[in-house]
Amino acid sequence: EAEVAQSPRYKITEKSQAVAFWCDPISGHATLYWYRQILGQGPELLVQFQDESVVDDSQLPKDRFSAERLKGVDSTLKIQPAELGDSAMYLCASSANWGTSDTQYFGPGTRLTVL
Amino acid sequence: EDKVVQSPLSLVVHEGDTVTLNCSYEVTNFRSLLWYKQEKKAPTFLFMLTSSGIEKKSGRLSSILDKKELFSILNITATQTGDSAVYLCAVGNGAGSYQLTFGKGTKLSVIP
Numbered sequence: 001e002a003e004v005a006q007s008p009r010y011k012i013t014e015k016s017q018a019v020a021f022w023c024d025p026i027s028g029h030a031t032l033y034w035y036r037q038i039l040g041q042g043p044e045l046l047v048q049f050q051d052e053s054v055v056d057d058s059q060l061p062k063d064r065f066s067a068e069r070l071k072g073v074d075s076t077l078k079i080q081p082a083e084l085g086d087s088a089m090y091l092c093a094s095s096a097n098w099g100t101s102d103t104q105y106f107g108p109g110t111r112l113t114v115l
Numbered sequence: 116e117d118k119v120v121q122s123p124l125s126l127v128v129h130e131g132d133t134v135t136l137n138c139s140y141e142v143t144n145f146r147s148l149l150w151y152k153q154e155k156k157a158p159t160f161l162f163m164l165t166s167s168g169i170e171k172k173s174g175r176l177s178s179i180l181d182k183k184e185l186f187s188i189l190n191i192t193a194t195q196t197g198d199s200a201v202y203l204c205a206v207g208n209g210a211g212s213y214q215l216t217f218g219k220g221t222k223l224s225v226i227p
Contacts, residue, residue, distance in 0.1 A: 004157075031213075033214075033215075040219065041219055041220075042119070042203055042205070042217030042218050042219050042220055043158070043203075043215075043217050044217070045214055045215070045216075048212060048214065050212075055212050056212055056214065091157055091158075095213075100213060102213075103149070103160050103163060104149075104160075104215060105160065106151075106157035106158050106159070107157055108156050108157050109156065109157050
């Protein structure tokens, strides 16, 4: 069964350092999402891509976060500089088509700890 | 602002019990309601509901949606320790793009 891949699974960094997370969606999925999940909360959408284009990044803290999906396949989420409050699980999800109620499938996540 | 509220936030039951988890919502441009199960990793998909009154069932789990009263329930019968997890409710909305708004989840603990 096809899965969403993410790496690394765990990342520990010091504040003010740069971190990057990678996501490879299910093959053929046009829409890719990055979520942040703080302990005890539900996931919150950071950015949504349709193919290589950003369709919503209204919740992305753009002063420190950036995301790209250059070839419309895999994607990278970067934080620079990291702050203590960025400690969370970063989840990537994909769905087959943009704009439809297709099921979103999640990757295993990257757990970030900022010291 | 779109809102999804789940209750209870946590629940402890004994194996064999039946549980009901609740999800109420206030969103614009409602399109679907989804339930996910999250153990110590990424959420895994359980159900998607789009129509009122039609029960979806998978083994011991079932769910139903009431679009008039804006809520959904997830039932688990004959609970097992493997059902211990956080159950997330999410509502899919959006006039153009499609996005999920999640609740905080219900943490279910099933004890032997």
